[in-house]
Amino acid sequence: MIVISLVAGPLRFGELHTRIEGISKKVLTDTLRSLERDGMLIRADGRYELTELGRTLEEPLKALQIWAESHIEDVLDNRDRYDSAADEIVLVAHLL
Incomplete structure (x- = not known):
């Protein structure tokens, strides 16, 4: 940045x-x-x-910025899925 x-x-x-x-x-x-x-x-x-x-570094970093901006929704969706699965594991562990 x-x-x-x-x-x-x-x-x-x-x-x-x-x-x-x-x-x-x-x-x-x-x-x-x-x-x-x-x-x-x-x-x-x-x-x-x-x-x-x-x-x-300008050109490669600009390419990385473009990639990140075009894939941010995918990354956020993956984070949500991961966090939900982790939350379920913790919940099950507490129930046991």
């Missing part, structure tokens, strides 16, 4: 934190440091920006 967020251009930490729902500041900080260490992004003037190497 960080890489996808930075495709359009550099962002400050707060802007990234706002765009990526549910990520803690610690996890975002650790991930940004890791991506910087790997050479995927740089930090300049308080903004994070993809490097040339980081930009090579």
